Amino acid sequence: MSIGRTLGRLPAQLQHQHIRTLEASFKAASNQFGSYNFREYFGRKSRQKFDEQLPKLLGTRQINDETLARMDPKTRQEFDAWWSASVDELAVIERASIMNRLFLAPKLVVESAPSFPDASDNKSSGNLPNDPSEPKNNT
Numbered sequence: 070m071s072i073g074r075t076l077g078r079l080p081a082q083l084q085h086q087h088i089r090t091l092e093a094s095f096k097a098a099s100n101q102f103g104s105y106n107f108r109e110y111f112g113r114k115s116r117q118k119f120d121e122q123l124p125k126l127l128g129t130r131q132i133n134d135e136t137l138a139r140m141d142p143k144t145r146q147e148f149d150a151w152w153s154a155s156v157d158e159l160a161v162i163e164r165a166s167i168m169n170r171l172f173l174a175p176k177l178v179v180e181s182a183p184s185f186p187d188a189s190d191n192k193s194s195g196n197l198p199n200d201p202s203e204p205k206n207n208t
Contacts, residue, residue: 091155095118
């Protein structure tokens with residue numbers, strides 16, 4: 070369920086858990102993208118929002134229930150605007166991820182798992198010409 074439906078309006082008594090739920094929703098929405106580049110971009114944007122923007126807004130990296138309860142009116146007003154913008158942004162990201170999955174492009178090279186040949190396969194087939202573990206044949 071989207072946070073936009075559950076916490077769309079800012080609760081009267083905001084708690085640390087509300088912020089963590091919003092953050093988890095951002096991460097989940099960004100991981101829903103089918104395209105690697107979009108997934109990484111929105112993951113970076115969500116980390117920036119909660120690791121840089123929010124502490125800067127609140128003036129501290131320690132975000133807990135006490136910090137949220139002691140906000141001055143100006144900070145509270147800025148935080149309310151940040152919260153509303155974040156919920157709106159989350160709804161946009163969720164819709165964009167749906168559209169991205171509908172029109173999915175082929176996977177990029179960086180998305181496929183590397184397939185390195187097993188070393189034991191190479192020894193048995195004799196593909197290693199200068200393997201130091203095998204004795205040299207001087208005949």
